[in-house]
Amino acid sequence: MTTAVNPQYMWLTFAVFAAIISLTMFITYRAAKRTKTTADFYAAGGGMSGLQNGWAIAGDYLSAASFLGIAGLISLYGYDGFMYSVGWLVAYITVLLVIAEPCRNIGKYTMADILAFRNNPKTVRTFMALSTITVSTFYLTAQMVGGGVLVKTLIGIDYEISVIVVGVLMLTYVVFGGMVATSYVQIVKAILLVIASLVMVALVWSQYGFSLPGFLGAAVNDPNIQARVASMLGDAGKNLSATELGQRFLEPGLLFKNPIDQISLGMALVLGTAGLPHILMRFFTVPTAQAARKSVIWAMAIIGGFYVLTLFLGLGAAMKVGPINITLIDKGGNMAAPLLAQYLGGGASSMLGNLMLAFVAAVAFATIVAVVAGLVLAAASAMSHDLWVGVVKGDKATSDEEVRAARICSVIVGILAIVIGILAQGQNVAHLVALAFAVAASANLPVVLLTLYWKRCNTGGVVAGLIVGTIAAIGLVLVSPNMTYPKALKAAAQKVVDAGPTKIAKLQEEVASTAQDPAAKAKAEKALDATRKEVAANEATLKKYANEDTSLVGLEKPLFDLRNPGIISIPLGFIAVFLGSLLYRDRRAEDMWDELYVRSNTGLGRAAISH
Amino acid sequence: MVASTLNWSAIDSDPRFKELHRRKTRFLWSLMAFSIVFYFALPIGAAYLTDLFKVKVWGVINLGLVFALLEFVVAWAIAFVYARKANAFDAMAEEINRDAHSIGVRR
Numbered sequence: 001m002t003t004a005v006n007p008q009y010m011w012l013t014f015a016v017f018a019a020i021i022s023l024t025m026f027i028t029y030r031a032a033k034r035t036k037t038t039a040d041f042y043a044a045g046g047g048m049s050g051l052q053n054g055w056a057i058a059g060d061y062l063s064a065a066s067f068l069g070i071a072g073l074i075s076l077y078g079y080d081g082f083m084y085s086v087g088w089l090v091a092y093i094t095v096l097l098v099i100a101e102p103c104r105n106i107g108k109y110t111m112a113d114i115l116a117f118r119n120n121p122k123t124v125r126t127f128m129a130l131s132t133i134t135v136s137t138f139y140l141t142a143q144m145v146g147g148g149v150l151v152k153t154l155i156g157i158d159y160e161i162s163v164i165v166v167g168v169l170m171l172t173y174v175v176f177g178g179m180v181a182t183s184y185v186q187i188v189k190a191i192l193l194v195i196a197s198l199v200m201v202a203l204v205w206s207q208y209g210f211s212l213p214g215f216l217g218a219a220v221n222d223p224n225i226q227a228r229v230a231s232m233l234g235d236a237g238k239n240l241s242a243t244e245l246g247q248r249f250l251e252p253g254l255l256f257k258n259p260i261d262q263i264s265l266g267m268a269l270v271l272g273t274a275g276l277p278h279i280l281m282r283f284f285t286v287p288t289a290q291a292a293r294k295s296v297i298w299a300m301a302i303i304g305g306f307y308v309l310t311l312f313l314g315l316g317a318a319m320k321v322g323p324i325n326i327t328l329i330d331k332g333g334n335m336a337a338p339l340l341a342q343y344l345g346g347g348a349s350s351m352l353g354n355l356m357l358a359f360v361a362a363v364a365f366a367t368i369v370a371v372v373a374g375l376v377l378a379a380a381s382a383m384s385h386d387l388w389v390g391v392v393k394g395d396k397a398t399s400d401e402e403v404r405a406a407r408i409c410s411v412i413v414g415i416l417a418i419v420i421g422i423l424a425q426g427q428n429v430a431h432l433v434a435l436a437f438a439v440a441a442s443a444n445l446p447v448v449l450l451t452l453y454w455k456r457c458n459t460g461g462v463v464a465g466l467i468v469g470t471i472a473a474i475g476l477v478l479v480s481p482n483m484t485y486p487k488a489l490k491a492a493a494q495k496v497v498d499a500g501p502t503k504i505a506k507l508q509e510e511v512a513s514t515a516q517d518p519a520a521k522a523k524a525e526k527a528l529d530a531t532r533k534e535v536a537a538n539e540a541t542l543k544k545y546a547n548e549d550t551s552l553v554g555l556e557k558p559l560f561d562l563r564n565p566g567i568i569s570i571p572l573g574f575i576a577v578f579l580g581s582l583l584y585r586d587r588r589a590e591d592m593w594d595e596l597y598v599r600s601n602t603g604l605g606r607a608a609i610s611h
Numbered sequence: 612m613v614a615s616t617l618n619w620s621a622i623d624s625d626p627r628f629k630e631l632h633r634r635k636t637r638f639l640w641s642l643m644a645f646s647i648v649f650y651f652a653l654p655i656g657a658a659y660l661t662d663l664f665k666v667k668v669w670g671v672i673n674l675g676l677v678f679a680l681l682e683f684v685v686a687w688a689i690a691f692v693y694a695r696k697a698n699a700f701d702a703m704a705e706e707i708n709r710d711a712h713s714i715g716v717r718r
Contacts, residue, residue: 079657079675079676079679080657082676082679083653083654083657083679086650086653086679086682086683087650089682089683089686090646090650090682090686092686092690093643093646093686093689093690094643096689096690096693097639097642097643097646097689097693098639098643212672213669213670213671213672214670216670216671216672216676217670217671219671220671247671247673250671250672250673250675250676251661251664251665251673251675252657252658252661252664252675253657253661256654256657256658259654259655259657259658259659262654262657262658263651263654263655266650266651266654270647270650290697290701293693293694293697294694296690297690297691297694300686300687300690301687301690304683304686304687307683308680308683594619594620594622594623595619597623597632598619598622598623598628599619601628601631601632601635601704602622602628602631602704602707602708602711603704603708604617604622604707604708604711605617
């Protein structure tokens with residue numbers, strides 16, 4: 001298969017990977033010495049500064065999906081890709097204004113701590129831990145599969161081996177260094193990511209004298225981009241001039257066709273980020289609400305700045321590498337940024353080009369490992385702190401016992417992640433990140449928000465909200481167009497296969513008739529080759545689904561045309577919390593309200609972090 | 612500070628806490644509402660006001676691009692405004708915290 005890295009320079013890639021991995025191992029070694037108590041393991045002893053935590057949040061959040069994915073979407077779809085990135089930043093306004101500080105004041109190590117403050121501790125810990133594990137597993141699966149595919153595409157290592165390497169590295173950070181190592185790995189990786197992006201943007205933008213209209217004007221006049229728009233618009237673009245086609249790349253509508261779906265995704269992002277356990281957990285690593293606030297502001301500066309850079313990376317890749325070459329290596333466009341790095345360093349046959357590619361690839365790899373480490377830590381903490389110590393042991397465990405339990409849980413979750421990663425090979429997992437956000441927005445956020453801000457909220461509401469929100473989000477996805485519908489797939493494949501022979505014959509004729517013109521002949525031969533491959537791929541699809549007609553839940557076609565469930569499942573989650581609370585009597589939840597509200601607003605009586 | 616000795620309901624009904632609560636609630640939720648409206652204006656505008664988004668304002672740069680970039684600027688501005696305002700809330704909370712032990716103590 002084609003790898004992005006030139007085989008001649010594979011050693012260089014391994015050297016850069018080894019350097020970055022060694023750096024993280026050194027961090028873990030140092031961190032392991034500092035990780036003794038539960039507070040160290042779950043919350044880095046509460047000793048991170050606002051600035052450090054801000055970088056760590058950025059490191060946690062800028063997953064491969066947003067680093068490689070958004071640059072790729074911009075390189076293939078222009079404006080819509082950039083618009084997509086906005087929601088990921090705006091999400092932090094919710095975190096900043098209503099979640100970060102109260103959570104720092106009320107919680108200790110996990111999301112369930114916040115709920116257990118005024119609700120029935122055992123009940124809410126059980127349900128919240130299950131929800132944490134669910135959300136983290138969805139997110140984790142997408143990262144593991146993405147990581148395996150990425151490493152395979154970049155350097156050709158087998159999928160299974162890459163998944164195992166990611167898993168083992170991540171487990172080393174988490175088990176030995178806990179939150180301390182995880183945080184510093186995230187900080188280092190975020191800094192490397194920003195440096196790599198800044199260098200690339202400087203190199204590509206400097207060619208246009210750092211002028212914004214100059215850069216975008218070049219994009220509009222770029223033949224690669226114009227050809228891409230022409231192929232996407234088809235007949236609709238026939239009457240447009242070349243410049244008009246290029247301009248179309250900077251206008252909305254090339255990727256998103258269904259505005260309701262867009263709004264639904266936006267809701268899941270804006271409300272879901274504040275309900276992601278691995279993000280929320282980061283606020284327990286700082287000592288005060290003020291530091292929590294500072295960390296969100298730093299994170300917003302870093303994350304937002306990074307997304308602005310992706311506009312240049314994406315458009316730069318579209319111009320310099322070209323959408324056709326990008327999709328040739330990866331259909332989703334994930335290789336746009338790495339290929340741009342290779343080009344900027346001097347191209348596929350140069351040493352500097354491959355060094356830059358190797359650096360970006362190694363950063364992307366470190367990104368996956370760091371994000372997975374944060375997710376595993378969140379899921380393992382829910383298992384050990386909430387389920388094992390909180391529910392099973394009735395809060396009676398020494399610090400040593402709990403740290404040991406947390407390490408064992410990390411190993412369990414880590415091995416599970418590796419197994420799921422291998423089993424999910426070849427599955428379409430891109431929608432799993434969106435699903436994680438949808439569950440977080442529909443179940444986790446309503447219960448945390450209303451526990452913090454609504455006096456009448458109680459255990460009944462929390463349980464109802466978590467169950468209804470989770471089931472609604474997952475259920476709606478199961479009947480949505482995200483699933484695989486063999487019947488529709490086969491019909492589409494059959495069409496291509498049926499049209500194949502005529503198309504191939506026509507192209508063969510073209511190859512024969514253009515014998516005098518080498519350029520035209522090469523083009524026709526390329527098209528012929530692509531058509532043959534396309535037909536073969538569709539024949540494979542027909543064979544693969546020969547005995548299947550329905551989706552996982554037995555449907556022939558989606559029940560409705562909505563990929564993102566948020567617009568329905570988020571209101572359902574909130575309604576469930578309201579109804580559950582009103583129908584259930586819980587004296588403790590009411591009695592504790594004054595204390596919770598005063599604490600969350602003043603920071604009074606915040607659990608002192610002990611060493 | 613031993614939290615269990617505090618009289619939480621008395622602090623909750625202390626006029627200074629009530630004032631902090633009133634100002635914070637009004638400020639935070641109105642800022643939140645504004646940010647949500649402003650954010651969703653982008654995908655809604657891109658879908659239904661496409662012709663407006665296509666209007667070129669500076670070279671090839673159109674209103675849609677300006678609006679998308681403005682989303683970043685406004686998000687940062689909200690963070691900045693909140694950070695400034697939060698210092699005032701901190702000062703109010705600090706004052707309550709200093710007196711916390713004497714609020715509502717039955718003599």
